[in-house]
Amino acid sequence: xxxxxxxxxxxxxxxxxxxxxxxxxxxxxxxxxxxxxxxxxxxxxxxxxxxxxxxxxxxxxxxxxxxxxxxxxxxxxxxxxxxxxxxxxxxxxxxxxxxxxxxxxxxxxxxxxxxxxxxxxxxxxxxxxxxxxxxxxxxxxxxxxxxxxxxxxxxxxxxxxxxxxxxxxxxxxxxxxxxxxxxxxxxxxxxxxxxxxxxxxxxxxxxxxxxxxxxxxxxxxxxxxxxxxxxxxxxxxxxxxxxxxxxxxxxxxxxxxxxxxxxxxxxxxxxxxxxxxxxxxxxxxxxxxxxxxxxxxxxxxxxxxxxxxxxxxxxxxxxxxxxxxxxxxxxxxxxxxxxxxxxxxxx
Amino acid sequence: xxxxxxxxxxxxxxxxxxxxxxxxxxxxxxxxxxxxxxxxxxxxxxxxxxxxxxxxxxxxxxxxxxxxxxxxxxxxxxxxxxxxxxxxxxxxxxxxxxxxxxxxxxxxxxxxxxxxxxxxxxxxxxxxxxxxxxxxxxxxxxxxxxxxxxxxxxxxxxxxxxxxxxxxxxxxxxxxxxxxxxxxxxxxxxxxxxxxxxxxxxxxxxxxxxxxxxxxxxxxxxxxxxxxxxxxxxxxxxxxxxxxxxxxxxxxxxxxxxxxxxxxxxxxxxxxxxxxxxxxxxxxxxxxxxxxxxxxxxxxxxxxxxxxxxxxxxxxxxxxxxxxxxxx
Numbered sequence: 001x002x003x004x005x006x007x008x009x010x011x012x013x014x015x016x017x018x019x020x021x022x023x024x025x026x027x028x029x030x031x032x033x034x035x036x037x038x039x040x041x042x043x044x045x046x047x048x049x050x051x052x053x054x055x056x057x058x059x060x061x062x063x064x065x066x067x068x069x070x071x072x073x074x075x076x077x078x079x080x081x082x083x084x085x086x087x088x089x090x091x092x093x094x095x096x097x098x099x100x101x102x103x104x105x106x107x108x109x110x111x112x113x114x115x116x117x118x119x120x121x122x123x124x125x126x127x128x129x130x131x132x133x134x135x136x137x138x139x140x141x142x143x144x145x146x147x148x149x150x151x152x153x154x155x156x157x158x159x160x161x162x163x164x165x166x167x168x169x170x171x172x173x174x175x176x177x178x179x180x181x182x183x184x185x186x187x188x189x190x191x192x193x194x195x196x197x198x199x200x201x202x203x204x205x206x207x208x209x210x211x212x213x214x215x216x217x218x219x220x221x222x223x224x225x226x227x228x229x230x231x232x233x234x235x236x237x238x239x240x241x242x243x244x245x246x247x248x249x250x251x252x253x254x255x256x257x258x259x260x261x262x263x264x265x266x267x268x269x270x271x272x273x274x275x276x277x278x279x280x281x282x283x284x285x286x287x288x289x290x291x292x293x294x295x296x297x298x299x300x301x302x303x304x305x306x307x308x309x310x311x312x313x314x315x316x317x318x319x320x321x322x323x324x325x326x327x328x329x330x331x332x333x334x335x336x337x338x339x340x341x342x343x344x345x346x347x
Numbered sequence: 348x349x350x351x352x353x354x355x356x357x358x359x360x361x362x363x364x365x366x367x368x369x370x371x372x373x374x375x376x377x378x379x380x381x382x383x384x385x386x387x388x389x390x391x392x393x394x395x396x397x398x399x400x401x402x403x404x405x406x407x408x409x410x411x412x413x414x415x416x417x418x419x420x421x422x423x424x425x426x427x428x429x430x431x432x433x434x435x436x437x438x439x440x441x442x443x444x445x446x447x448x449x450x451x452x453x454x455x456x457x458x459x460x461x462x463x464x465x466x467x468x469x470x471x472x473x474x475x476x477x478x479x480x481x482x483x484x485x486x487x488x489x490x491x492x493x494x495x496x497x498x499x500x501x502x503x504x505x506x507x508x509x510x511x512x513x514x515x516x517x518x519x520x521x522x523x524x525x526x527x528x529x530x531x532x533x534x535x536x537x538x539x540x541x542x543x544x545x546x547x548x549x550x551x552x553x554x555x556x557x558x559x560x561x562x563x564x565x566x567x568x569x570x571x572x573x574x575x576x577x578x579x580x581x582x583x584x585x586x587x588x589x590x591x592x593x594x595x596x597x598x599x600x601x602x603x604x605x606x607x608x609x610x611x612x613x614x615x616x617x618x619x620x621x622x623x624x625x626x627x628x629x630x631x632x633x634x635x636x637x638x639x640x641x642x643x644x645x646x647x648x649x650x651x652x653x654x655x656x657x658x659x660x661x662x663x664x665x666x667x668x669x670x671x672x673x674x675x
Contacts, residue, residue: 072467124655127411127467128598128608132655135595136648142641243641252471265465297486300479304472311464311472 013313014262014277021281022046025288032291041164045287047172053283054171055080055230055247059254060261060275061175061182062226065219067258070199070267071119071126073223076254078137079111080231080247085144087232088241091152100157105228111137112224116217134251141243151240161236171233175276178229182222183272192270195219199267256303257282260310281306356661357605358617361654365624372627376634382510384630392626393515394419394574394581394590396619399597399604400526401570403618406601407530408563409543409610410466414455414473415571416593418448420586421481422575427489427585437495445572451477452568456561470564474594481587488586491579499580515577522570526615539563543610599647600625603654624650 025045026032035044059076066073083104090100111133118129152158163170186192194215197205206212230250235241261278263270282303289299352359373380398415405412422444429440455473459466504512512520530536538559541549550556579585598608604621606613628646632638 122656122659124659125608128602128651128655131595131598132648132651135599135651136645139641139644139648142639143645147639147641252475255468255471259468265468295483297479297482300475300482302479304475304479307468307472307475308458311468312462 014260014274014281017260018277018281018284021284021288025284025291028288029291037167040167041169042167045291047169049280049283049287050172051169052287053280054169054175055234056250056253056257056282057175057276057279058178058226058230058233059250060257060279061179061272062223063251063254064258064261064263064270064272064275065182065186065195066126066223067255067263067265068195068199068267068270069216069219070202070265071216071219072130072255072265073115073220073227074127074130074251075111075115075133075137076223076227076230077247077249077251078134078141079108079224079227080234080250081138081141081241081243082111082144083108083228083231084235084241084246085141085150085243087157087235088150088152089144091154091157092150097154097156101232104232105225108224108226108228108231109221110224111227112221113217115224116220119220120213120216138243141241141246145241145243147243149240149242153239157236158239159236161233161238171237174229174233178226179272179276182226186272191215191218196268196270199270253282254279256307259307262310353661357658358614358620360657361603361605361617361620361624365620365627368624368627368631372631372634379630379634382507386510386512386516388623388626388630389516389519390513390581391629392622393513393519394578395593395596395600395625396519396622397522397570397574397577398593399600399618399622400522400615401567402594402597403601403604403606403613403615404526404530404539404563405466405567406598406606406608407543407610407613408539408559409546410459410560410563411470411598411608412452412455412473412564412567412571413467413470413594414451414477415567415574415597416590416595417474417477417481418451418568418571419575419578419590419593420588421477421484422448422572423579423582423585423589424481424484424489424587425585426576426579427491428484430491430493431489431585437491437493441576444576445569448572448575449565449569452571453561453565455568456564459564460557460560466564478587484587485585486587488584490584496580496583500583515581518573518577522573523615523619530615535559535562540611543612545611596625599651602651602658605654605658607658 022032029045032045035042035046037043059080063073063076086107087100087104090103095103115126115130115133118124118132119126122129160170160174165173186195194205194210197208197210198212198215202212227247231247234246257278258275259265259278260281261271261274261276263275285302285306286299289302290296369380378384398419402412402415425444425447426437426440429435429443430437433440435443451473455469458464459469499514502514504517506512530539538549538554541552541554542556542559546556575590578590582589600621601613601618602608602621603624604613604617604619606617625647628650629643632640632643632646
């Protein structure tokens with residue numbers, strides 16, 4: 001069965017798009033693929049894309065699983081602000097790195113736990129449940145920093161954002177590590193299958209013995225943790241916490257990355273690596289727009305265009321008119337198409 | 348059927364919160380209970396109220412519109428560019444802005460209906476497009492110095508001691524009244540509630556689902572455009588980053604106002620009260636002076652949480668009696 005592991009033909013559009021965007025960047029900027037080693041760290045536009053794409057890629061990892069359960073987490077930007085505020089404030093107060101990291105990750109876990117409990121136990125719609133923390137979270141972050149932009153000089157914390165490990169920038173290393181851990185957690189165990197089951201049909205999966213509240217809470221907690229890590233990286237990178245602007249609008253970029261990665265907003269099958277590829281596509285486009293000398297103002301329109309094209313390709317109405325690739329199954333729709341369902345997704 | 352008391356309970360609770368909140372504020376600050384404060388409350392929240400009415404319709408139909416804040420920002424920029432750079436008369440610019448905003452909403456509604464895409468993501472793309480178009484027009488904040496703006500800002504009904512009902516406030520009240528009529532005494536309103544209650548049943552009953560969907564997003568876009576005009580009157584400038592986050596403020600107002608986010612149940616009047624509650628919190632924090640601005644966000648978050656819990660509680664009670672659907 002290919003329910004949880006999409007075949008290579010399904011991944012082609014994402015990898016193709018990434019390669020196309022990178023090639024377009026190369027055409028605009030012939031030095032795009034040039035990478036040089038300086039002071040024990042890799043530099044170059046390609047590395048820059050990876051490095052700058054890391055926060056959104058981290059958010060996308062957590063968001064993918066939330067979306068796979070047919071949910072969405074709007075609070076990730078605010079959680080980034082909270083974890084960054086905690087890290088900067090505690091560092092400023094003289095705490096050591098382990099305590100700082102533990103506290104800001106714990107803040108992210110708590111935020112995720114709150115979201116998860118609202119969704120799983122109180123059964124509030126995910127958009128609304130996470131809207132609460134999105135609104136209040138920035139207030140909490142400002143409460144932590146007392147409305148100031150807290151800066152710090154600790155080289156240990158700054159290393160997370162600006163340092164490098166085996167010549168690779170730390171944000172990239174952290175993203176790869178978190179991706180590997182997450183993939184191991186969901187693919188080496190039955191957790192991934194349970195997440196998909198909850199996303200396809202919460203009631204049936206509960207009937208089939210899946211402990212849906214625990215799965216849901218776990219997914220939101222993990223998303224909160226990923227957001228906290230992203231918040232740490234951003235804070236470490238700028239050596240300061242700005243409760244108002246840290247992670248602002250990044251929840252939308254994360255959702256965009258997941259959607260571009262091919263995970264359906266209707267829940268079910270998900271691809272972690274593809275979401276990270278989605279984040280890289282977005283970042284590569286950003287870089288390309290900047291390199292091409294276009295005004296950065298066009299960035300948003302291009303993003304929206306890409307989002308619409310990807311969604312159109314997934315749209316149940318449009319797929320009726322297109323030849324369906326082998327092995328693909330139609331998405332859940334209100335009115336199922338009359339055509340026989342190819343692929344084995346019969347409930 | 349549930350009794351009238353049960354049907355209106357969320358609305359009654361919301362109104363009670365507003366009244367009690369206002370009385371508490373008045374007890375603490377003697378100057379609070381003045382016509383001036385009431386007038387300012389209406390004026391300051393006029394653009395929010397107008398947008399929230401459109402959002403109420405969209406949510407009643409079972410959808411959501413994340414693009415409204417961006418449409419407000421785009422409208423202010425479009426007006427500023429047309430009036431200041433293009434030399435247009437403001438009234439002509441208003442007409443163009445309303446048509447553009449309404450058309451934009453209609454296009455989103457069309458995409459949502461024809462391609463069966465989730466409204467959440469389509470309007471998210473709409474938000475990017477509207478903000479992006481605003482940026483492309485200009486990234487500067489453009490002041491609008493046309494004399495008509497001054498004249499429009501001088502229009503006000505004076506009442507009581509120091510109280511005045513400004514043009515934006517009048518527009519908001521007019522929109523609320525028109526929306527109540529539209530929701531409860533027209534075929535469009537009935538279709539809207541039916542669509543939000545259960546899309547498939549509505550379709551089987553003969554509700555024109557496509558037309559209603561397009562109309563409701565067009566209406567939301569149109570009202571966001573009107574809110575943009577009000578916002579540009581209020582600030583006297585056009586700025587592409589204006590009104591960021593307003594989509595969330597309006598959704599919050601709709602929820603506090605007792606409308607269910609799953610659609611099919613709620614009242615426009617409740618949304619209006621929800622907007623006033625948010626405004627009241629802000630006014631209280633301004634009056635207090637020692638409280639920092641971030642308490643606004645935290646207070647609104649707490650309020651949102653409490654009202655959602657309240658809705659859940661009511662739904663459970665209704666479900667127990669077999670009255671209203673428990674689906675949420």
